[in-house]
Amino acid sequence: MIETPRSRDILKAHHRREALKTLLVHGALILACGVCVYPLLRILAVSLRPGDRIISTDLAIIPQGATWISYIRVFGETNFLFWLWNSLVITVATSVVGVALASTAAYAFSRFRFPGQKLGLSFLLGTQMLPAGMLILPLFLMIMRLKLMNTYLGMVIAYSVSSLPFSIWILKGYYDTIPRSLEEAALVDGTSVFGAFYRIVLPLSTPALAIAFLFNFTQAWNEYLVARVILTDSFKYTWTLGLFDLQGQYLTQWGMFAAASLLVTMPVMAVFLYSSKWLLTGMTLGGVKG
């Protein structure tokens, strides 16, 4: 292309517009990050405050006389490690069971035609519209009749079934994007139908499986209401119940509360960071049929 003074002006104006657009987009993103991160920084500040400055209007992130005492007291004066262990066992078991159930159920919805298929999918979606509080009583009755109160199994069942519909939808959407010819090739190569699912479809679905696992993990890790109803033994408490116990009628240990709050985010953060590459690919691949 021959560059003339006029075309140079057009190009300059185009570059200016692009630079302005980039600036605006980045500005908005930085603002959004600030809004998300600032509350966490405030909690960090509270957790580091010495006991006599807990109720203070100081906005410094690292407060004057910053101390780890709240963290030490969380481990020394509470059953924090028990709560963490209970949460971890229940959450990991829920995620594994939830993903195992959802992956096979979603495959059936994606690949087979059977009576009630569409109705079933709509029903699953419908269950997600119900407020969690509505399910508390039926869940309580079910777990009590199964004699699973105060047990890990009771919690895993309660959490798995409530996360299942979302996981099924995510995985079904992803399976739909995998060409059937791959499974047909596997069948011709010598696998059974389950073999084709296990050897071909599952390995190709790691992004969607990672999303389903993360969803189950975060749901179970952060859940409070169901745990409050099913767990009454303080040694079986999950961290959400334990943390709530730090709130007294007349006195709340805000320093310990803040320190424990930050500590419990770490496992979820670790899982998120570890699987972030799967998560990003999964969101793109699962959402686009191609």
Place this chain on the structure above:
Amino acid sequence: MASVTFKSITKRFGGNEVLHDVSLRIADKEFLVLVGPSGCGKSTLLRMLAGLEETSEGEIHIGEKLVNHLPPRGREIAMVFQDYALYPHMTVEENMSFGLRLKGIAPDEVDRRVLRAAAILQIEPLLKRTPRQLSGGQRQRVAIGRAIVREPKVFLFDEPLSNLDAKLREEMRIEIAKLHQKLATTIIYVTHDQVEAMTLATRIAVVNGGRIQQVGTPTEVFGRPENMFVAGFIGSPTMNFIEGELQLADGGLRFKTEGVDVPVLGGTGGEPAGPAVLGVRPEAIAIERGEARDGAVPAEIEVIELLGYRKNVHVKVAGVKALASVGAAFGGEPGERVGLRFDPAGVHLFEKATGRRIR
């Protein structure tokens, strides 16, 4: 190696019958091409043979064995899919050896077969790559390699070249023909491309509307089409059709319509006089410049397309459009009046009502 027999095959999807009472026998080591337009049922027939679709009625035999009830893995077939269907999470080597490993074949034997197939298809340098690192042609070779290593009784190809560009398609066509010579195995090949059918097949089965229209060697199907569908589908450019009347005149049979009066060679007098369709291949038409004389059929040139070594001359004859394929030296111009002469060997007659061949 084995023969394949379809006996009175019917296939229904819900209430929709897509294959109607299809019977066909494919001999051992034969290269049979199922050719027809999209949706004619040819791929369904192949998929039923592979065990990927249930058979509604009828029997399928591979060799002497009835296979209707067997899953794909019990049929000793290998299939090359239209979209290659390579496992994206496996390397080329793993893709090719997948079926063998499932069968529990010894690793040494697996390696031997994979390397042999890779050598035949010249894909040895690609063995450690994943499918996404391959071009379309390379993927196609790997898909064929995956089929070869299994040493099946029957190879099935489901439109394997339709995703390739024209040049690559031509190259792969030659590769597949060579492969058939080298492996001497029964091959059933589905395509909608009649050029592939003509160049690859030892026999062609032309399918339309869920029925086999004609089965024969490429020469038979091209030279003696049994109905207007086959005549129009096989051959490129396609056959010209002119409607008219068959009449007995001067002791012989003649085809007549507006401005057209051509003798029909070989007429015995037994052919029914009456409405008929004359089919003539573009290559069987010679064009004489100037007004038609001495029995030539009058026509007018509409468009001329230069193809390099040939010219496609679109003409209007007896009120219908027709195409003549002539040498590149032809010097006519659009709008020019010309006379057409039909090579009697390239002329076909069909019943107007049924489309069936008259002679």
